[in-house]
Amino acid sequence: MAGKKQRQRKLARERYERRTARQAHRDRRTRQWVISVIAVVVVAGLAFGGILLATRSTGTTATSAPTPSASASPTPSPTPSTVAEPATHCTYLANPPAVRKVTVPPVTPDYQATYQATITTNRGPIVIDLLNSKATCTVNSFVHLAEAGFYSSTPCPRLSTSGSLYMLQCGDPTGKGSGGPGYEFASENLTGATYPAGTLAMANTGAPNSNGSQFFLVYQNSSLPPDYTPFGKIVSGLNILQNVGKRGYGPPLNSAGGGAPKESVEIESVTIKKT
Numbered sequence: 001m002a003g004k005k006q007r008q009r010k011l012a013r014e015r016y017e018r019r020t021a022r023q024a025h026r027d028r029r030t031r032q033w034v035i036s037v038i039a040v041v042v043v044a045g046l047a048f049g050g051i052l053l054a055t056r057s058t059g060t061t062a063t064s065a066p067t068p069s070a071s072a073s074p075t076p077s078p079t080p081s082t083v084a085e086p087a088t089h090c091t092y093l094a095n096p097p098a099v100r101k102v103t104v105p106p107v108t109p110d111y112q113a114t115y116q117a118t119i120t121t122n123r124g125p126i127v128i129d130l131l132n133s134k135a136t137c138t139v140n141s142f143v144h145l146a147e148a149g150f151y152s153s154t155p156c157p158r159l160s161t162s163g164s165l166y167m168l169q170c171g172d173p174t175g176k177g178s179g180g181p182g183y184e185f186a187s188e189n190l191t192g193a194t195y196p197a198g199t200l201a202m203a204n205t206g207a208p209n210s211n212g213s214q215f216f217l218v219y220q221n222s223s224l225p226p227d228y229t230p231f232g233k234i235v236s237g238l239n240i241l242q243n244v245g246k247r248g249y250g251p252p253l254n255s256a257g258g259g260a261p262k263e264s265v266e267i268e269s270v271t272i273k274k275t
Helices: 002-049 136-147 238-247
Strands: 093-098 115-121 124-130 158-161 166-170 181-184 199-202 215-218 230-236 249-253 259-261 266-274
Touching (some): 115 136, 124 136, 124 238, 136 266, 158 238, 158 249, 166 238, 230 238
Antiparallel strands (some): 093 181, 115 124, 115 266, 124 230, 158 166, 166 215, 199 215, 199 230
């Protein structure tokens, strides 16, 4: 009798241990599933929230930043203030380092001028009407950098071909997506901003008023929050960008989405026509 009871207790203990092991296994799988879901949500959130981040440079390999004159930023503050358009005065705040030696743009823009930019690339020219009456200080900066040769011989390191973002990002001479001109300025033209095919807009770090030199060219209608200053409309050469987009991207990948275009694009020069 004693032997039978011992066997029963042993069998019961083994059944209990098996149930416990199965439950522990199910618990581990549940935790892994939850962690995976959280990871996907976080990555998706980062990708959307950082769609067009132009990350700040550490400055370890950049050239010395220009020293803005007192007139370039007459009232220094943590961030530039938004101005009415067309702007008659612009504020550019120091944000070193500058990846190429360049001065700060003039603080008094020619807000009545009409500007057309031609971005000459190794794939062909892209002609853009700049929206000077709607984003005066942005256009003022872009024209200044173009005329200073800041954009000459620079790669466009990032292509996005996602379901909500179709663009080529350029404007960092280092080709790393972290370089800038050594200053920053306020966003403009954001009220009701949309990003249809043919839009030229500023990239930023994700922080308010963190515009520098980087910009992106939209080659297909894209869905973005109105956080990126639209300052131009492509009038010729959109097909060049569309062909680059069709080829897709590869490594190095960008943490905010997309990667290096398989059909590499280099800006040879940016020329400005003023009327």
